[in-house]
Amino acid sequence: MTPLPPKDTPTRIPGRRTAGWEVVALGLAVVWPFVASPYGAGLVTEVFIFAIAAMSLDLLMGYGGLVSFGHAAFFGAGAYATVLLTMKLGWSAWAGLGAGLAVSGLVAGVIGYLCVRMAGVAFFMLTLAFAQLLFSAAMKWRWLTGGSDGIGGMARPSLLGLPLADSRTMYFVGLVAFVLSLMALRRVINSPFGHALVGLRENEARMRALGYPASRVKLAAFVIAGVFAGLGGGLYAIYNGFVSPDALTFGLSGTFLLMVVLGGAGSLMGPAIGAGIFLLMKQFVSAHTDHWLLIVGLIFIACVMFFRGGVHGLIERLRTGGRA
Amino acid sequence: MSEATPLLRLEHVNKAFGSLVVTRDVSLDLAAGQRHVIIGPNGAGKTSLINQIGGQLQPDSGRILLDGRDVTRLPPEARAQRGLARTFQKNTLFQRLSTFENVRLGVQARFGSIFDLASRALGRDDINDRAQDILARLRLNHLADKRVSSLSYGDQRQLEVAVALAGDPRILLLDEPTSGLSPAETGQLVDLVRTLPAELGVLMIEHDMEVVFSLADRVTVLYYGEVLASGLPDDVAGNERVREVYLGASI
Ligand SMILES: Nc1ncnc2c1ncn2[C@@H]1O[C@H](COP(=O)(O)OP(=O)(O)OP(=O)(O)O)[C@@H](O)[C@H]1O
Ligand SMILES: [Mg+2]
Numbered sequence: 001m002t003p004l005p006p007k008d009t010p011t012r013i014p015g016r017r018t019a020g021w022e023v024v025a026l027g028l029a030v031v032w033p034f035v036a037s038p039y040g041a042g043l044v045t046e047v048f049i050f051a052i053a054a055m056s057l058d059l060l061m062g063y064g065g066l067v068s069f070g071h072a073a074f075f076g077a078g079a080y081a082t083v084l085l086t087m088k089l090g091w092s093a094w095a096g097l098g099a100g101l102a103v104s105g106l107v108a109g110v111i112g113y114l115c116v117r118m119a120g121v122a123f124f125m126l127t128l129a130f131a132q133l134l135f136s137a138a139m140k141w142r143w144l145t146g147g148s149d150g151i152g153g154m155a156r157p158s159l160l161g162l163p164l165a166d167s168r169t170m171y172f173v174g175l176v177a178f179v180l181s182l183m184a185l186r187r188v189i190n191s192p193f194g195h196a197l198v199g200l201r202e203n204e205a206r207m208r209a210l211g212y213p214a215s216r217v218k219l220a221a222f223v224i225a226g227v228f229a230g231l232g233g234g235l236y237a238i239y240n241g242f243v244s245p246d247a248l249t250f251g252l253s254g255t256f257l258l259m260v261v262l263g264g265a266g267s268l269m270g271p272a273i274g275a276g277i278f279l280l281m282k283q284f285v286s287a288h289t290d291h292w293l294l295i296v297g298l299i300f301i302a303c304v305m306f307f308r309g310g311v312h313g314l315i316e317r318l319r320t321g322g323r324a
Numbered sequence: 325m326s327e328a329t330p331l332l333r334l335e336h337v338n339k340a341f342g343s344l345v346v347t348r349d350v351s352l353d354l355a356a357g358q359r360h361v362i363i364g365p366n367g368a369g370k371t372s373l374i375n376q377i378g379g380q381l382q383p384d385s386g387r388i389l390l391d392g393r394d395v396t397r398l399p400p401e402a403r404a405q406r407g408l409a410r411t412f413q414k415n416t417l418f419q420r421l422s423t424f425e426n427v428r429l430g431v432q433a434r435f436g437s438i439f440d441l442a443s444r445a446l447g448r449d450d451i452n453d454r455a456q457d458i459l460a461r462l463r464l465n466h467l468a469d470k471r472v473s474s475l476s477y478g479d480q481r482q483l484e485v486a487v488a489l490a491g492d493p494r495i496l497l498l499d500e501p502t503s504g505l506s507p508a509e510t511g512q513l514v515d516l517v518r519t520l521p522a523e524l525g526v527l528m529i530e531h532d533m534e535v536v537f538s539l540a541d542r543v544t545v546l547y548y549g550e551v552l553a554s555g556l557p558d559d560v561a562g563n564e565r566v567r568e569v570y571l572g573a574s575i
Contacts, residue, residue: 192436195445199429202418209378209416211404211433211491220439 016190021315022269029175038167045167045239047279048174051272052181053232054259056225059185061257062266063194064221065201066116069124070131071229071256073111076248078104078230079237080138080145086154088144093157097234101227104234107134108226109219116218128250135248150244157238170239177235178272181228185268188224197221229256258296261303263310270312277311329392330355331495331525332377332408337386339372339549346372347383348549354495354525359517361536361557362529364546365569370529371413373546374497377527378410379403390495404433409493411484413500413529417472424468426483428455430490455490462486462516478509485516496520498528502535514538537561 033041053075060066081100085091091099111130118126138145145151156164164170188194196217199207208214237243246252255278263274278296286292303310309317332354339347346369354360362370375381377388379400388396390406418426431454432438432445446452459465462482467475472483485501498517502510510532517526517539530536536543537557544554545566553563560566 188441190444190446191442192432192438192440192445192448194441195425195429195432196438198421199418202420203416205380206412206416206418206487207429207433208400209380209404209410209412210430210487211401212438213399213401217438224441 016186018186019269026179033168033171041167041171042239043279043283044276045171045174046236047276048171048178049232049235049239050256050259050279051178051232051275052235053229054256054263054271054275055181055185055268056228056232057256058260058265058268058271059188059197059225059228060221061260062264062268062271063189063201064197064218066218066221067124067257068115068127068225069250069253069257070111070127070129071225072248072250072252073127073131073134074104074108074226074229075233075236075252075256076131076134076138076243076245077107077226078233079243079247080233081230082234082237083151083154083243084144087151093154093238094159097231097238100234100237101230104230105223105227108222108229112219112222112226116215116222128253131248131253132250135245135250138245138248145245148245150242150246152240152242154237154241156241164238174235174239177231181231182268182272185224185228189268193217193220258300261310262299264312264314265310267309267312267316270310273311330389331391332527333387333389333392334377335387335389337373337376337383337388339369339376339381339383345369346549347376350386350546350549350551352544352551352554354527356494356523356525358525358542359539360525360527360542360544361540362527362544362546363531363533363536364552368546369549370546371499372549374410374499374527374529377497378408404491404493407491407494408497409488409491409495410497411488411499411501413503415477415480415484417480417483417487419471419473421472422468423464423470423472423475423483424455424459426472427458427486427490428452430487431455431458434491454492458486458489461489463512478505481505482509482513485513489520493524495525495527498526498530500529500531502530502532510535 032044053071057068057071060068078100081103082093082096085096085099086093111127115123115126139147156170158164159169159173162169164173196212199212200214200217204214233247236247259274259278260271262277263272264270282292285295330353334350334352337347337350350373364370372381376383379398383396387394390403390408395403395406418429428451431451435454436448436451456465459468462485464479464482464486467479472480475483481501481504485498488496502513505513514535520526540557542555543557543560545552545560547569552569553560553566
């Protein structure tokens, strides 16, 4: 048993610094596509993409204490914008992706504006409701979105002359996007804004009495999270060459939430690890049993009940001998 | 700003919770440099009044002015940005964060840029130094790295004041800052209030009569939400009705 951390040390705000093991993991990640099959590279590419979205949700959940159940809305908005602009308007996929970030940021701004004044269950339900609204729109507006069939046929673009059709190139695009997102989000968390966000999570009444405009800080966090979730969505669309209302489902929002909880909310890297564990388990477990969702449910309960810091908390405790 | 404009002015403020009137036609002024103490029995509506000044509670009618500007409808954060700071009767701290970060957040609120996303919050020496200074002034610097929830009640009580002072306010509202403090700690707090910047206006709720009379240059007595008497400490202490309903035999 690792001893409990001394009670008088402040809750460290994890995820603020680069840890040594992260550098090692990055080294392994660079080697991976050269030792793995294209299938194995593709699987980890997907992990990078989902990790970006999970980390963006962690900014809201882990640091801001804003448990949003509608994160798929931003992921889906980024994915749809990328595919629609590319397929319907003939934009390059990169321009589509760039515009997708703006679209998902905008969607997050609108949803955030309407949600941030709510607290607790109302907040949760409202974020869920807005995501469902986008889902319905994607289903109904067949002329634009292709309805439940979605829209496909988008060819992977090239970057600097290297075609993403090559699984290794696609992999490195995912890896670079992931590392840059991690660095950017880490920077946000270390910034005055990030500290304010944590303060709001801890005690909103005091923060307001000190002069922090609580709603505006939360709204800004929403937009930032929305843009990164949109990046995940846009990359996912490029990766698949395809988007369907699956990218906007309630189930996907739940998946992001589970990735965060499983990996450990409020640590950035934790939810990224959560994304990895989730996707790899899904890949292997669902091949052998039909009870995938049951297993997901059990993991979720176990995390919430016994495993507060998630996988990341466990790593930190082992690494620091219980002092974390 | 003219001489006649007080830092803080309340004009005919009223507030009721259902049929319970907690503030009844309260008007008062707080001038720069004043040490104005509000006393009154439990449930008199003292905290409710501070909450209305701070913006945590909306009055039903009447006006609240800061520097002559109507802030009655402004949220707490807007009032804080105009130089109003407060403590809470019930400790309202960031329990899981360090003592230092508690004060640092208070400094950052007014001396940092809240929407700065790119620089390092802990890299601002001016803000760190100011937070350290305030901790030192309240003799809390040895606790800087401790988690607040591990601090003694008395230390947390003092931290309440430290956090409020962090933003270098012009108006300070203190809601029973000495409650639960040991006599020694109470003495320290009285000394602290004495050494606050001369131009700061302080409005303070206090039960301990010794503290009241050692600090106050003006005393207001609240009774069932109403101002029973307001004036120089000696005049208030000599007031017949005050003696009857509140101070009783204690003076
Ligand atoms: N939000 C509320 N809703 C209903 N009643 C309230 C509310 N807040 C306070 N009260 C009641 O209003 C009255 C005044 O409360 P308040 O806290 O302002 O008194 P106080 O003078 O600060 O008392 P104390 O000396 O005990 O701190 C009390 O009877 C209290 O129960
Ligand atoms: Mg009170």
